[in-house]
Amino acid sequence: MSVPGEWYLILSALLFTIGAIGLMIRRNVLVMFMCVELMLNAVNLSFVTFARMLNDIGGQVVVFFVLVVAAAEVVVGLGIIVAIYRRRSGATADDLHYLRG
Amino acid sequence: MSSLLAASIPDVGVFVVSAVIVLAGALGVIFARNAVHSALCLVATLFGVAVLFVAQEAHFLAAVQVMVYAGAIVVLFLFVIMLLGVDREEDPTLEPLRGQRPLAIGFGLLIALLVLVIGGRANWATGQRAARGAADAPGENVELLGRSLFTDFLLPFEVTAVLLVIAVVGAVVLARRPPRAELIAMREEEERFRAESEAELASSRKASQSDEIEAAGAANREGES
Secondary structure, three states: OOOOHHHHHHHHHHHHHHHHHHHHHOOEHHHHHHHHHHHHHHHHHHHHHHHHHOOOOHHHHHHHHHHHHHHHHHHHHHHHHHHHHHHOOOOEHHHHHHHHO | OHHHHHOOHHHHHHHHHHHHHHHHHHHHHHHOOOHHHHHHHHHHHHHHHHHHHHHOOOHHHHHHHHHHHHHHHHHHHHHHHHHHOOOOOOOOOOOOOOOHHHHHHHHHHHHHHHHHHHHHHOOOOOOOOOOOOOOOOOOOHHHHHHHHHHHOOHHHHHHHHHHHHHHHHHHHHHHOOOOHHHHHHHHHHHHHHHHHHHHHHHHHHHHHHHHHHHHHHHHHHHHHO
């Protein structure tokens, strides 16, 4: 018998929390972006766990779509970061306050 | 706890080892001072999650996780870090917003509490099982996933193709080097903006200093009287 799903869900909650805390305390835009990836992975893990607990392949299909969206998001997000760095040195979140208009 | 004891020893071992790798990698991402180290810790976390996918019979997703995340996304991150030369270390003692970190950790723990309470109490299971086909139906995992993708989820699948095209076009537009004249104009505007904001900052600082001087003077006068 395999490990009960609740343990996977607790692990996923912890991973999501670490990602959220990292997003709030780090100022380097790239590291903040990695923290978003951590949160996405936590949610993927919980989807796969639910797919097993409820015996439904739909959960795994959703993870497939999340992976596609995450790939697209990273491509565009890193493009934006490169564009910002090209116009100015340094791109911590505090340096970008001029985006407020 | 008793349910965990009922699980077989190898399963528990795999779960515990990969859970430790996942959490250690995640902590490494947020505490590493160097962005390159953060990216490498992210790889550890992603591999751990892939192992947990395998442990839950999601073989295709585990393979895709390793290929797309560890193979493509992290390499992209490393490319950008190296290309921009931002691999210098960040000073962790610098805290520009006072009280930001304790607040962030407080909010984070609140999120954890919320997720655990909702997960523990609420009826997240609708009771309807295998609405989209059983995960343990006969056939390989890849076969089941493929059948579901190309029947029930055909339209979303086609839409992801459009999304990927949009992302590629967006990346090309963003990464395009702007024409020289435009670049110079942008730099000038940037300089003007910086000068303006510095002047604003200096005037506000002067104002607050004069306020402090007045307050100190008032306190002195009160003390004398």
